[in-house]
Amino acid sequence: MPRIRSRALAGVVALAAAGLALVGCSGGGNAPGPEGATAISFQLDWVKDTGFAGMFVADADGYYAEEGLEVDFLDGSDVASTAAVIAGGGAEIGIVSNLARFVDAIGTGADLVVVGALYQQSPAGLMTVPPLTVKSAEDLVGLRIGTDESGTADIDTLFKVNGLQPDWEDVRVGYDAAPLFDGQIDAYYAYVTNQPIPYQLQGIDVNTVTFADLGFESYAGLIVTTRSFFEEHRDAVVGFVRATQRGWQATIDDTTAAAKTVIASYGADLGLDEPTQVASLDAMIPLIQSAYTASNGLLAMDPAALAGPMTDALVASGRTGLPDFGKVFDATVVKDAKK
Structure with missing residues (x-):
């Protein structure tokens, strides 16, 4: 999962300054791969860990190959803006970390x-x-909260989407939760699938809550392509989504096996340990499944959620001139992947 929050501002600047200028540059290419397979470069937004386990399982178990695809996963640890890479032709498909x-x-x-x-x-x-224990946005009033760059904006949005004026102390701690245990802060801005895991595995009691549980809803881990690639290679995009769904379902069914696949191959040079990676995957599962995906398939997007609470959150964040989601979100791909 994306963990490049500290580069949020840099990402926006990179896209504005360079992303569109990259159009026409050579990317991973969509030329035929081995034995006629269509080659797709997929831009990750972080290192090759279990945040992308479903994609790696889909690759390792041959699901992409069955769709006639040869997928190359591009490391994203040093990428300021995956959107800029994709928009500029550096990858055919990729992950954009969140709706904002x-x-x-x-x-x-x-x-x-x-x-x-x-x-x-x-x-x-x-x-x-x-x-x-934080159970509502009201519980955050007056707290010292450890953040990074993007955390400040997110917490302000959380207050506003709940009809509150931001009233909290911003303590910049970056990617280090230690100040929470030293008593320097009352709460720490985190990904619940990531920073809490090592402490929990050590038996340290920590509480976690997602922003969605507090009323700030957003999709994350968006699978994105350019309109031109989508229109010219729609069948390949549908095949990619279908294989990715299968890979994530296999991961849900056996998180230990999925973690082993990542550790042994795709993330072999990262020094990943199995207990942490399995625990991270176990924490992901409730977040990637919902009543809507149960009826419509993994990766499905609910138009009502986009038009309702997610738009409300974007407006609360101060964003204006929002796009027509009906034109930039295509729900038919997941539907066609089920056929």
Whole structure:
């Protein structure tokens, strides 16, 4: 899952300054791969860990190959804006970490289309230690909250979407939760699938809550392509989504096996440990499944959620001139993948 929040501002600047200028540059290419397979470069937004396990399982188990695809996964740890890479032709398909970043990219003129959303509920949230438990936005009033760059905006939005004026102390701690345990802060801005895991595995009692649980809803892990690639290679995009759905279902069915696949191959040089990766996947599952995906398939996007609470959150964040989601989100791909 995306963990490049500290590069949020840089990502927007990169897209505006460079992304569109990249149009026409050589990317991963969509020329035939081995034995006639269509080659697709897929831009990740972080390192090759279990945040992308479903894609890696789909590759390792031959699901992409069955769709006539040869997928090359591009590391995203040093990428300021995956939207800029995709818009500029550096990858045919890729991940944009959340709805706000996608909207910001569209606002710069990027002609992108979302064809699926991995996370039905963003993993962004808060981490606290007992006895403090956050159950509502009101519980955050007056708290010292450890953040990074994008955390400040997200927490302000959380207040506003709940009809509150932001009233909290912003303590910049970056990617280090230690101040929470030292008593320097009351809560820590975190991905609930990531930072809490090592502490939980050590038996340290921590509480977590997602922003969605507090009323700030957003899709995350958006699967994005350019409109031109989508229109010219729609069958390949549908095949990619179908294989990805199969890979994530296999991951849900056996998180340990999926973690082993990632550790042994795709993330072999990262020093990943199995207990942490399995626990991270177990924490992901409730966020990538929903009542809507149960009826419509993994990666499905609910138009009512986009038009309702997710738009409300974008407006609360101060964004204006929002795109017509009916034109930049294509729900038919997931539907066709089920056929």
